[in-house]
Amino acid sequence: MITTATPAGDWLAIVPIALPIIAGASLLMLRKRLHWQAPIAVATLALVSLATMALFVRVWTSGTVVMTMGRWLPPFGISFTVDVLGALFACTASLVALACGVAAVQSIERPARRYGYFPFLLLTSVGVNGAFLTGDIFNMYVWFEVFLISSFGLLVVGSTRAQLDGTLKYGVLNLIGTTLFLIATGYLYGVLGTLNMADIVRKVPQLDGAPLMTLAALYLTAFAMKAAAFPVQAWLPAAYHTPNVVTSAFFGGVLTKVGVYALLRVLVLLFPMQLAGLSGVMAWIAAVTMVLGALGALAQSDIRRMVGFLVISGVGVMLSGLAIGTGPALAGGIFYALHSMVALTAFYLLAGFIADRAGSASLHVLGGLSSVPLLTGVAFILMLCIAGLPPGSGLWPKIMVVRAALEAQHGWLTAAILVSSLLTIITLGRFFLLTVWRPAVADAVLAEGKRSSWPGPMLALTAVALLMGLYPEPFVQAASRAADGLLDPAAYVQAVFGGQN
Secondary structure, three states: OOOOOOOOOOOOHHHHHHHHHHHHHHHHHHOOOOHHHHHHHHHHHHHHHHEEEEEEEEHHHHHEEEHHHHHOOOOOOOOEEEOOOHHHHHHHHHHHHHHHHHHHHHOOOOHHHOOOOHHHHHHHHHHHHHHHEOOOOHHHHHHHHHHHHHHHHHOOOOOOOOHHHHHHHHHHHHHHHHHHHHHOOOOOOOOOOEEEEHHHHHHHOOOOOHHHHHHHHHHEEEEEEEHHOOOOOOOOHHHHHOOOHHHHHHHHHHHHHHHHHHHHHHHHHHHHHHHHHHHHHHHHHHHHHHHHHHHHHOOOEEEEHHHHHHHHHHHHHHHHHHHOOOOHHHHHHHHHHHHHHHHHHHHHHHHHHHHHHOOOOEEEOOOOOOOOOHHHHHHHHHHHHHOOOOOOOOOHHHHHHHHHHOOOOEEEEEEHHHHHHHHHHHHHHHHHHHHOOOOOOOOOOOOOOOOOOOOOOHHHHHHHHHHHHHOOOOHHHHHHHHHHHHHOOOHHHHHHOOOOO
């Protein structure tokens, strides 16, 4: 039993969870006071962002932070175990959630606020942060359920026919994935007798004849559904274009990355030998996901559906790093996930800004946006970032993954990355030509007098993406250190168990 006081700095591990839970519950009780909803939500998300940044600094300078619940020593007490990987994802996701919260202040209308939009946003953030920060695999399942249920609310607020249809598709596939996650976790507990990740790391090498490959395959299937990887990716483009654009931005930027994070955490940290056996299958999944996502984006005429397919293609790049499995490859995949959170959220917000300004998100009718310099500049920068062209943020992580693939003699996987990159460049070039350089068509007059979204969050995220491209060294170092922590978990285990045997 724990009898000593928890260091003050270690409480940072639960602040990103406790704050939005309290605020979300409070807003539900204050649901009739609509003028309080947005200020409280944005203030809470700002505090959560500051807390995750402080947590990242503490982890970076002092090592893995562990906060164990209930005074019971691990593996009996549930531990929040925050290493560089978890802190990186939580910090980036919190900044994206803050940007979306600020954007929602103007984009979310009164009826959606009345039906709980901001509490749902906060509770979805709770689940995301909990998944990134926990050190217990069943507790990760719980946080998956929290953000899944809350995300249903965000998707369905508005109750249009398209939203209900998209929510049904989103819900069915994600519930199947969550069920597989629970089955795998129950199976894991039956085999190992523990759910603490650090304890699993200690016990897995001692097992002989246990069905570890089956467990790894179950987790791969479950988390591939969450990440929208081939062949279980069709739900994403069918759902993410239906709700308010702020919801689409948050989902496209953050939620699929929770699935990628879970794959990194479970397969690399807990089942490294099984990951080696599954690497060939994962490489093919990554390649097909990349290419099909890029082809799907190229075929779209609606900007939001196009971005949805670009999200899928990006997941393939991340899975490529996981399939290769070396330190540089994992670092490239992690860096690409951080870039994708920021850049694709900004692109969704850009799509909403264009739709508000021009009255349409269809490439068939858009044109003449060169008369709006703000849109032109942001569109050009985000095009470079997502296409992986200099000086965009997507360039460096993609180079890291390609170089690792060549070093590992995965020539065909390198070719798939380059083909998907070429298709992405063509897709985004087509988008830029049609929306900016093409003269306005007769039925696409700019809505000068129309109330449009506030561009501040979009500009802030675009600036961050550009910074990641112009000054990538800190992000490369952080991603490399996160990858090293996965490949050599000794410090992670030591932080959890200390001097215990």
